[in-house]
Amino acid sequence: MKLIFAxxxxxxxxxxxxxxxxxxxxxxxxxxxxxxxxxETSNTIEGNAILKADYVKQHYNLDCFADDTGLxxxxxxxxxxxxxARYAGNRKNDxxxxxxxxxxxxxxxxxxxxxxxxxxxxxxxxxxxxxxICTGKITRGPRGTxxxxxxxxxxxxxxxxxxxxxxxxxxxxxSHRGKALRDLLDYLGS
Numbered sequence: 100m101k102l103i104f105a106x107x108x109x110x111x112x113x114x115x116x117x118x119x120x121x122x123x124x125x126x127x128x129x130x131x132x133x134x135x136x137x138x139e140t141s142n143t144i145e146g147n148a149i150l151k152a153d154y155v156k157q158h159y160n161l162d163c164f165a166d167d168t169g170l171x172x173x174x175x176x177x178x179x180x181x182x183x184a185r186y187a188g189n190r191k192n193d194x195x196x197x198x199x200x201x202x203x204x205x206x207x208x209x210x211x212x213x214x215x216x217x218x219x220x221x222x223x224x225x226x227x228x229x230x231x232i233c234t235g236k237i238t239r240g241p242r243g244t245x246x247x248x249x250x251x252x253x254x255x256x257x258x259x260x261x262x263x264x265x266x267x268x269x270x271x272x273x274s275h276r277g278k279a280l281r282d283l284l285d286y287l288g289s
Contacts, residue, residue: 100124100287103131105151105165110247111276117267118280131159144169144181145217145228152219152226164220164283168276170249172237173211175203183248197241197252210236212253214275218283227286231278246270 101124104115112127119125128134137154139147144167151165169180179186179200187195204210211234218229234256241251243263251263255273262270271277 101126101162103128103155103159103161103163105137105155105163107136111166114267114271114274114276115280118271118277118284120284128155131155131161133159139167142181144215145219147181148217148219148228149226152221156221162222164218166216166218166276166279168214168216168248170200170253171213171215172200172204174207174209193248197249200237200249201240201252204237210238212237214249214253216275216279218279220283220286229279229282229286231275231280231282233273233275233278 100122103126104112105128106112107128112125116125128137133155135154137151139150141147141150147167148165151167152163155161155163155165167181169183171177171180179196183196184191187199213232213234216231218231220227220229235254236256238252238254238261241263242261243251243265245265245267246262250270251261254261258265258273260269262274265273
């Protein structure tokens with residue numbers, strides 16, 4: 100089965116591709132000639148996933164799925180949330196985002212956080228959402244060089260490692276994106 104993953108993000112593509120069964124052909128936006136940066140103008144994670152999936156369906160008439168992910172920190176009332184990629188400004192900059200987050204949390208002991216991923220699947224004439232949540236905490240400083248985004252400062256419950264210290268295989272057993280993708284694959288009957 101051929102499926103379009105509505106992303107230009109090479110890191111997300113690697114994570115998803117590592118979990119896909121061999122009977123799926125995974126294509127990115129680049130693979131279908133979509134060079135647009137699809138606007139993410141919703142104020143919810145669900146809304147942004149839907150916007151991206153709908154864009155591909157409307158402009159390319161292809162079955163696809165899109166995800167949106169946010170880091171939600173309890174003491175910050177769910178921030179950075181939908182603004183996770185641009186937390187420190189309009190340019191997506193992982194180091195600046197991490198620095199701002201750690202600065203915001205330096206005076207607090209409550210470091211509870213969760214990653215939330217929503218995958219919107221557009222298949223033929225219907226849409227289905229899959230949600231994955233991974234609870235954990237924000238560490239006092241970055242640890243590890245794997246992954247991207249906030250991975251080096253997020254330690255999932257049940258592990259003594261941050262996502263930044265985990266291989267893709269290790270991360271997929273805990274991760275929000277892995278949980279949502281497993282539900283999508285179950286739905287597709289893989």
